[in-house]
Amino acid sequence: DGGITQSPKYLFRKEGQNVTLSCEQNLNHDAMYWYRQDPGQGLRLIYYSQIVNDFQKGDIAEGYSVSREKKESFPLTVTSAQKNPTAFYLCASSLTAIGAQYFGPGTRLLVL
């Protein structure tokens, strides 16, 4: 493994708290993505970025924010506005916007 790393593996959030999930890739990929995985619902796209300093909302962006200041990094912040944040979060990257995506190991977010 390697290529795409996510940290931490587990993250606990208190009510009203913002938390940030890290995603780093050393594949020199242009595009990066954040998904949320819930049982029985597959993967749902939160945000994606096709190039540095640019990103677009996915299907479930409310309560989340991202930044893409560096090509290799695409952190996701889960804000207090996200009322149901407990889920498994997956980061992915692809060489181009329409290429096959490669996934990180994931971060499981739990609410205290």
Place this chain on the structure above:
Amino acid sequence: AQRVTQPEKLLSVFKGAPVELKCNYSYSGSPELFWYVQYSRQRLQLLLRHISRESIKGFTADLNKGETSFHLKKPFAQEEDSAMYYCALSGRGTSYGKLTFGQGTILTVHP
């Protein structure tokens, strides 16, 4: 809008039996389709993509534009094939860069 449907949440077969995981899609243009697999305690990984027309681990998938399907098939299932399988679609135009996943099918291959 683009949509991917995997009608079976669970699929069980015996070792050596043929297996088919169904995937249907809805998209107005020419899609690019993928199958991803997630084995226990491993990260989600690409299994195959339709443009490659290749067989990976004995699996094949054919894009049927008339039926808007991209079913995954293997003639003889193995126990190590047990995993979660996701079908995914990448569109163009307004959907450029977005990958839409189906809900997934858990395949269990019994000895």
